[in-house]
């Protein structure tokens with residue numbers, strides 16, 4: 087049974103959006119949100135930057151490998167060893183690229199990609215420092231550029247989260263420090279110079295990475311609120327539309343809904359060459375009822391009658407609407423005239439059996455209703471008005487015959 091009210095969905099503002107609004111208002115300098123929001127942010131952040139991270143990781147590894155051409159000139163004896171070391175970086179980058187590529191089908195493997203990028207950075211740093219140590223002394227300066235470029239590249243181009251970047255930068259700084267003091271034999275003042283440059287650059291990339299993540303979090307919150315607002319607006323529009331089709335008193339469809347559905351069902355029945363029945367119900371001597379029991383009781387009586395009709399019209403395709411202030415219309419497709427009449431009778435009898443007191447009723451001392459039923463086959467019938475006029479005529483006939491009964495006709499009986 088279609089009713090309008092039960093289609094209305096309760097729309098509550100998303101709890102996540104509320105937390106997002108609070109976080110946005112706070113403008114905290116901390117790079118964390120409450121747990122549920124943080125989870126959503128991490129997923130969206132990783133997904134957003136996965137493509138660029140994949141591309142830059144691969145480009146970086148290729149650069150490390152290709153720049154190994156130097157090694158043949160700087161350390162011909164160990165060139166193949168160093169190329170092998172450089173190829174290790176490419177392998178780790180490829181693993182990270184693979185993890186990013188399969189993250190939608192294998193989420194567990196996909197979740198490994200930030201760790202693989204960390205591994206790639208630390209391994210590449212170790213390899214580059216080792217190669218710098220074995221390089222000919224006059225080439226130290228050129229080789230020192232490698233770790234610096236790696237630092238810039240991993241912290242600024244690939245958008246790893248600040249927490250991860252911090253770990254990478256600290257580890258890389260220590261590796262640089264130990265390699266500079268123990269492995270790469272540089273004059274003392276050059277070591278200080280190298281470490282000073284490395285430290286300044288580390289601080290710069292950390293600050294930049296921090297700002298990137300803060301901005302990324304702000305954009306995430308704004309997007310989330312925008313999406314939620316859009317969804318709420320959509321839900322409100324649907325709710326308003328549905329309320330505009332509902333009768334306030336009884337909760338069934340109103341006349342507007344009936345008119346829309348009638349033409350819709352008419353065309354559908356026409357297409358599928360099925361019948362369409364309309365039953366019109368009216369409370370007998372309702373004016374007297376109102377006069378004797380008051381309008382509020384009259385309203386309760388209308389509600390009871392609507393509930394009773396609805397409880398008898400159980401098919402999914404049945405549609406009950408308040409047709410006019412004191413009449414109800416039941417539209418029921420694909421039912422034969424005899425069954426439509428039986429349905430009307432069972433509704434009329436059920437209302438009578440409620441024994442709602444109506445002492446001023448001309449015939450009975452309880453509330454009764456009358457019904458007019460019309461069944462048509464729209465593919466044989468040119469005019470939709472015949473359905474309404476037929477049901478209305480039969481309703482008046484039932485009233486004339488004393489009420490508490492159903493009068494029904496169909497095109498078959500009418501000789502069409």
Ligand SMILES: Nc1nc2c(ncn2[C@@H]2O[C@H](COP(=O)(O)OP(=O)(O)OP(=O)(O)O)[C@@H](O)[C@H]2O)c(=O)[nH]1
Nearest residue numbers: 368369370371372373374376381384385411412485
């Ligand atoms: N309580 C109440 N009464 C209503 C409402 N809408 C219409 N009515 C009353 O319904 C009565 C009209 O009912 P009708 O069915 O036309 O007339 P009737 O008195 O029932 O006469 P018959 O139909 O011939 O039996 C009027 O008294 C209206 O005031 C409503 O929303 N609430």
